[in-house]
Amino acid sequence: MRAILSEVHSHGNQQSLTLELIDVPFVVNDLAMIFMENNAKASRLVPIKRREHHHVVDVTIAVPAFIFEQDNQREFSWAMYLTFNVDTKHYLLEVESEYVSDRHQLTLDSYFQFNADSQNHALFEIHTGQNPDEFVVNSINLTKDGLTVTGLNTINDQPLENQCLLLENAATATVTEYEIATELLRGLFSVTVPIADLTAAGPYNLYVEYDYHSQHVRQRLVLDRELTGQSGAQALPSGRIGRLERVADGRLQVQTDAPVSLKRKVVALGSKAERVKAGLHQLHEKLSNRYMRWLFKQGHRPFAATTIIFESFGGRQISDSPLAIYQMFKQLYPGFHFVWSVERELVPYCKANHIAYVVRRTARWARTLEKAQYWISNARFPAWVKKPKYVTYIQTWHGTPLKKLGLDIENVMMPGTTTEAYHRNFVQEANRWDALVSPNDYSTQIFRSAFGFNNQILKVGYPRNDELINATPVDITALKQKLKIPLDKKVVMYAPTYRDNQFVEKGKYTFELPFSLADFKQRFGEDTVLILRMHYLISNALDVSEYSDFVYDLSSYPNISDLYLVSDLLITDYSSVFFDYAYLKRPILFYPYDYQLYQGELRGFYLDYEHDLPGTIAHNEAELLVNIRNGLRQPDMSQNAKFQAFYERFCAIDDGQAAIKVVRYVMHQIEANQ
Amino acid sequence: MKPVIFLVTALTDVKQDGFSVKLRALLEQQVPVQILFADLNFLERATFDQLLATLAVTNPALVTVTDLFDIFANDQGSPLSERTRMRVDHTNLTVRRHTSATETVVRYLYDDQLLEEQHFTADQQLSYQNFYQDNLLTQVVFWGKQQRPVTISNFQAEALKETLLLNAQGELVYRFMREEQPVQKIFNGKDAATLQVADPATPQSEALPSKKSREPAGTLTVRNEQATIFKVMDYVDATDFNGIYDFYRYALKRLGAADARLYVSVSQNVEMSAVLPNQLIFNY
CATH class of the missing domain: 2.60.40 (Immunoglobulin-like)
Structure with a gap:
């Protein structure tokens, strides 16, 4: 209890x-x-x-x-x-x-x-009774781009007016002002001092100024914890070394150390060589020790530096909530070590995007996984991946459940497993999760029952959906340009689920579109384009080259949220995508062309498909085309009572701060374990 | 600071370290403290006064004590029937008397049967009367400083059965009926144990438990106890009190505690909180 x-x-x-x-x-x-x-x-x-x-x-x-x-x-x-x-x-x-x-x-x-x-x-x-001359920042990082500070831009929900950051060179007593105009998230500003402005010898003091309740306030920046996780040192254009410091009472200062002389560099090189030699020796010792530990089937030791592993859909993507959390971590705490667990085909993508990675099912992968302190994943790790005691495993899961999951599936028809084994594996895996992200009460209840999950639920919303809530019209235009979608055309997205019965052999699927692209183009092709977003297991089985001017197959595009944002209407069937798309309050059309077969023989549903969905159901191709036209005429669903009831039930956590809340949870664990 | 009221419902409350620590701290700050002595066993009042004298010795003038009789003395009650209060005709009874430094005891006996025992204070004021049947205690009438009956307590097999609170006219205002009831107190950690049971036996670890060594989530401790509860019958206006804590709430209200800072025993926090929702309560 x-x-x-x-x-x-x-x-x-x-x-x-x-x-x-x-x-x-x-x-x-x-x-x-x-x-x-x-x-x-x-x-x-x-x-x-x-x-x-x-x-x-x-x-x-x-x-x-x-x-x-x-x-x-x-x-x-x-x-x-x-x-x-x-x-x-x-x-x-x-x-x-x-x-x-x-x-x-x-x-x-x-x-x-x-x-x-x-x-x-x-x-x-x-x-209460805190020092009113101090402003506690959320994060502060000194990188090659400059000095970036994030912090609150409200007091008790009241916005702070004319907020700016002041950089004071203590040596020359000169002060430079930086307007705070960027909102990282609602209630949280981000401001960057260009690296070029830190050229002169310091140290530099940092202040924030703003107007609050007719009072002009100037406060010194402080950090109420150690600089753990922050990026605190950076070579400055002048050759000096910029270094963040917490001085008395947590006050923040940028020190600018003189460049290192050639002589000291040579001396340092010598000592570095000694250290490398010692390190190699230690490494050899360590490998020997590791071998011994392996022989005795003992566990690994954690890395000295805090290391967080991210994985999305079993390493097949860099995407979803793990990506949103990763991006927030990179922005706020770049001083930690972040590694993505990926399949080999993602290596070029990781290299191109400067993402640290390990390839799954390699010795390095196993070693990195076992020595990291935090795992953040949206799907299950294989049962044979041992979770060391010092690991905190955060499971974001990958969608509000529509189709029955885990223990709630009475008849599992997946090649290579049985119902009993599937249930057992689910419960064993779920209780390795220290925390499970939930988007709403509905999901929480299902996660408890279907996974047999007994640990912490973080009901903060899905981090991947922050983007949907926080995006502006300018962002959407930029996305359309990036995807080469004409700005003057409406966009319909088709995102069906995958069917278990499309298995022909383990791991291989077949798929055909359940409507005519020719008919679709004839009816809507003039002012509408179609985005196809198919399941990753079947995306390769499609050939739409004949319709390249009208159909955009973006099945392999890494971020589905971008596709939601550019779409004016979503067509789906049983995929849980509509739970996310509903955050945009745009029309959703359901086309469950094999509904009877799907419901009767496969997993069944948690929701009443006929009554609980936030949109119209098209039972055949003709209805589908009619409903697409109707949907495109009603772009805003917020006045639709049925839709709004759905929104209240499933999308009520719409503050767009899910990622930062998960980051805070991890930071709490990091600080508690120090 | 707001006026301060301490609720005391039993001598055990006063004997807790927290009571003296909090009381002394307030008195050192020159804060006047009012104590509501709501112990239904009025015989404990004398002991309470002695304990308080030792605790409030630094500044006794700042402490005032109010009991239930003080609060309800002027409320209109119901007349007592003839049979309610026991009386013994002292004619032809053997009288035995014993005087000590603190009190005088007078016993009335019929042959070897003890019928009545009167207790007088050192200044010869009648403090209380005990009545006996078959040498077993059946009734105690407490007189107190008012020199009139204040409470009547009835016993069965020498166990308290009920206490009647009288007003200044000797009318019945409240009847408190005592019952024993088995209860289970169920809690999930040492902090909850401190609030939930008077003597938590849950082992306490000195070192902070690590994340990996804490108790499995959902682990509950069950304590079976024989609880003493009092039902309250109102003879003033037939208020339906939901137990003794609801009555304490009412007594505090009559004392003007709504605008005061209230201190209650930590062992009664849960019960008192339940009858005072949304009110800030301090614990001793």
Whole structure:
């Protein structure tokens, strides 16, 4: 029986907390949450009303009510308990969480954050009486592009006006101002000082200025943790070495060290040679030791540097939520070591895009996987991949489930496996995941039941969908230009699912389009183009060369979100793509040409296909063409009641911050394990 | 700082370290403290006063103690029936008297049968009367400083069965009926244990547990206890109290605790929180 904090939403001064309840009976008395302040031993009980979806409950709290006067106390750390009674049984459950929320600035000198203690119990931490002359940055990195700072651009949801970054050369007392105009995510700015501006001898101090409540504020930049994960050193154009430092009280400074003289370089080279020699010796020793460990079937030691492995669809792509998380990590914490686990055919792509990689099923891959501390994947690793104890494995999964999964599949028809083995492997694999990303309550419930998953759910939304939520019309135009799609034409995307019964032999599929491209072109070809997005297993079986001016086969395009963004209408059948596409509030058309066969003989569905979908169902080719025309005439679905109900159920987490929330979770683990 | 009220429901509350630590801290800051002595066993009041004198010795003038009689003394109640209060005709009874430094005890016996025992304070004020049948305690009438009956407690097989709270006119205002009930307290960690049970036996580790060594998620501890509960019957206006904690809530309200900073025993936090939703409660 467990209660897990899975989500926090801000509504002005009120915070809405979502708890996932596991094995808690529905009919209980006096259901409430008790907050206990750990320092003053003060408590506050908030009654809970249970919703229809009874595995989750919402608790709304007003933050000011959790601050009180007590011996000049400035730090408030509230533990959380779920309490309820069943007859004469009195339950008190400490609320669990590994969830770490964003820092929410309440005033110039106070903020709060939802955190977790060393035992993964939830904490609501409020910090008051902070130094109002300090501005805590989210990240800071000194790279060849310059000095990049990210931080909050709101206080208690109120935007900060005229925000700018000030670079002060302490040696010359000159100050340069940089306008803060780029929003990395909603509520988070990003600003870069060009590397050329750091040429002169420093050190450089950093400030931020803004207007807030008719007050002009100037604050010194600080980082409230170590520089772990940040890129902190860079050769400057002047030959000096730029170096980020946290000086007193966490204040940030850029030091500019004099260039190294030739003599020192020669001396350094000598000592480097010694170190290399020693390193080779150590390596030899290490290999011998490794061999011994292998002989004794003992595990590996983790890398000294924090290393994160990313994998998408078993190494076949650099894509999906792992990519969104990777990009956020690269931007905020480039000081860590990131490695993609890929199939060999992706090596040229990785090289072209400067992505560190290891090729799957090689000795280096096994070694890297075993020595890394974090794995982030959207699909299962093979069962024979051993997960060391020091690894934290974050499973993003790859879609809101429509078709039954794991234990919910009663009859598994996949070559090379049986139903029993498939179930067993699913549960074994799922419980190796330390955290599982979930996009909504519906998915959370299915993940628990279908995977037998007992660990942390991160209900933060899918990181891959951040792009859909945050993209602007300018971004969409740029994407169309990149994909060479005419800007004056509407775009229809066809993205069907793959069928298990298309197996002809293990790993090989066949596929034919279930509608006539000729008819489609005749009806819509003048002002519309068609994007085909087929499953990776069948994309090679298509030949659309005859329609090259009208059909864009983008099945192998790495980022499907880009294709959603440029499309005005989606056609699908049973693929879970519509859960993602719905974030755009554009029309969706369902064309389940083999519905009876699919539902009756294969996996079945969690949703009522006839009633719960956010669009019209076309039962034959004629209906399909009619509905495409209707759909293209109604580009915005937000006024459609059925669509909106679907949106509320599946797309309600639409803050576009899923990737940074997963990054925060990993950072919390990294800091906890240091 | 807001006015401070401590709720005390039993002597064990006062004996906790937290009580003295919090009380002393407030008194050192010159904060006046009001204590609601809501112990249904009024006989413990004298011991409570002695303990408090040692705790509040630095600044006793800042502490005021209010009991349930003080709060409800002027509420209109229901007259007691003739049979409610036991009386013993002292004529022809053997009288035995014993005087110590702190009290005088007078016993009334019929042959070898003890019928009544009166306890007087050192200044010869009647403190309480015990009545016996077959030498077993059946009723205690507490007089207190008011020199009038304040509570009547009835016993069965020498176990407390009910306590009646009277007003200044000797009318019944509240009846507290005691029951024993088996309960299960179920919790999932040492912090929850501290709140949930008075003497958590959960082993406590000194070292911080590592991520890999923590208890499996969902592990619950079950404690079977025999709980004492009090049902409350209202003779003032027939309020339907949901147990004794709901009555404490009402008593605190009558005392004006809505605008005060309330301190309760940490062992009663869960129960008191349940009857005071959304209220900030401090624990001792």
